[in-house]
Amino acid sequence: MKPLTKTYIAIAAAVLLAATIAWLWSNHRIAKLEGASRDAMQRAEALEQRAAQKEAEAGQYRQKIEYIESRLAGIRSIAIKQDEELKKLNSISNNARSDVERARRTRPVAVTNTELCQKLADLGHGC
DSSP: OOHHHHHHHHHHHHHHHHHHHHHHHHHHHHHHHHHHHHHHHHHHHHHHHHHHHHHHHHHHHHHHHHHHHHHHHHHHHHHHHHHHHHHHHHHHHHHHHHHHHHHHHSOOOOOOHHHHHHHHHHHTOOO
8 A cells, every 4th residue: 555545544534533523522512411401491390380389379378468457457447446435435434533523522511301302303213
């Protein structure tokens, strides 16, 4: 064999070797990227499931909040009514205290039995 032929064969072998290495490297990179893609898809699916679960939990919390807010509104209305009732009762008790104080300040007047019976009769009570 001539040296030129040997050189062509060596160049062809080198090109074939380079093409094989490039092809193997390309397949390796594609497999690596496919694996990364699969992993990313699995993570995305897991995150999507978790997001759906969290959204369902958030819906439950919204329902609980609405229920508690409605109960709170009911309690507020009861509290307002009770507060109004307490104000009325406070007014009544203040009036009663005033009446007691006024009664304490009045002097007893000597009254005879006949006058007392007459006053009771005017009020609708008999002696």
